[in-house]
Amino acid sequence: MKKFINSWGLYPWFIEDGEYLIFPKDIESFKKLSPYGKVFRCIDEVDGYLVLKYGNETFRVKSDLYKIVDAPFFEIGCNVKLVKDNTQVGTIEEIQWHQKNKVPMYYISINGKQKSTRYFNEDLIAT
Template sequence: MLIGSWGTYNWFEEDGEGFIQAQSLEGFRNLKPVGKLFQCVGIDGEYIEILYNKQKFKVKPELFKQTPSPTYKFGEKVRIKSKEVMGIICDINWHSKEAREMYFIEVNGKKKSTRYFNEELCNVEDN
């Protein structure tokens, strides 16, 4: 069952525009989807609906590769274990070589450039 699952959608321009519904194409291009983790939230005819943060796109299922669900979700409050810094998950990407998710967080409204893995973060409630 695809709905509810997470995965990558590594679409390149060279793959052709036919994989992306016309109304989703510009936004999907601007997102630069390669390496990002999407959640499949629906099926609409020949397309699946995938969600990245609050952005929804309709794409053909052929390029959707399922991955394990990420530990943390978009908008979730986390703390960096090595520091007393708290932030909000704003980007979730897939590290192909290590086959696991990595996160980027926003602190005080600004995205940090450092990537974090599960073991480097904890829920704010888990202090």
């Protein structure tokens, strides 16, 4: 049974957890991503691995560390406007998890420049 497909979750992996948890061909790109705190979408389960998507990248990981969270309102690549200034269109670049509040937080770019401000669901409007 493929119970994780179409779920959203966290994969709080550190190198100390063991490289065996990550598919060998994906280990270097997963390390570069620094997955801790990022919100992934599980798009498939294949040969004992979950296939996690983050933006345009996919990674195969064992399910051991995967923790399901509520789906974010927006996905990476979505265009959004700011609630307090809806004249500018931005693009979701990153989705991370706010551990204390247990909600997704977004980092966006406007005109190709990434903003340092973190935004939450109530701060953004889908375009």
